Amino acid sequence: MKDDLKQRHILLIEDNEADAMITKMVHEEVKHCSWLDVVYSGAEAIRYLRGEGKYAGRQRPDIILMDMTLPAQSGLDLLKEIRSLPGCENLPVAMVSGSDNPRDIRRAYELGANCVIKKGSTWEEYFRKLETCYKFWCVVAELPPERSEAAH
Numbered sequence: 001m002k003d004d005l006k007q008r009h010i011l012l013i014e015d016n017e018a019d020a021m022i023t024k025m026v027h028e029e030v031k032h033c034s035w036l037d038v039v040y041s042g043a044e045a046i047r048y049l050r051g052e053g054k055y056a057g058r059q060r061p062d063i064i065l066m067d068m069t070l071p072a073q074s075g076l077d078l079l080k081e082i083r084s085l086p087g088c089e090n091l092p093v094a095m096v097s098g099s100d101n102p103r104d105i106r107r108a109y110e111l112g113a114n115c116v117i118k119k120g121s122t123w124e125e126y127f128r129k130l131e132t133c134y135k136f137w138c139v140v141a142e143l144p145p146e147r148s149e150a151a152h
Contacts, residue, residue: 008138011061012038013045013078015070019096022123023065026130030138037061042073042081049085060087063137065130068097068104068116076107083112090144094133 010027014020020038027036037058039045045066048055064082068075075095082088095113097104105116117133120126137143 008062008143009059010036010063010065010134010137011045011048012036013040013042013064013066013070013075014038014096015040015067019067019119019126022127023130026127026134030131030134042070042075042078045078046081046085049082049088061091062143064091064093065133066093066095068095068099068108076104076111079108079111079113092137092141092143094137096130 012020012023014023020040024036024038037048039048045064047053048058049060051058066075066078070078073081075097079093079095082091082093089112092114093112095108095116096119097108097116098119100118108116115133117129120129
């Protein structure tokens with residue numbers, strides 16, 4: 001499997017420190033990505049994706065993993081805003097939710113989520129789901145090329 005590894009950059013958008021910690025543990029365990037950056041709010045995520053302030057010059061992530069429930073701005077509203085940013089129209093976004101509300105899940109897909117992951121009832125279950133998500137996006141999936149690469 002080592003030959004299959006691709007260097008991927010994940011941006012985690014998560015306001016809950018415990019959930020962010022579990023994602024960091026999965027990141028260290030799976031080691032399929034070159035780096036993981038964490039932001040704790042929708043506003044910070046937008047600054048990151050626009051390359052503003054302390055994020056100037058930061059490389060665009062290959063994948064976004066984001067909580068569906070964020071303070072001040074819902075994950076669904078943030079997803080809509082992310083999809084409107086230049087260069088983020090096709091950026092893979094995996095949404096994580098503690099709820100299984102069918103309307104929210106449907107809306108996430110309508111707004112352009114690539115998948116919705118339910119956190120699960122235990123930390124172990126959540127860890128396994130994140131591990132599977134990492135393996136899919138960092139080993140199995142081919143990501144859309146950058147616009148300049150697609151032109152060649």
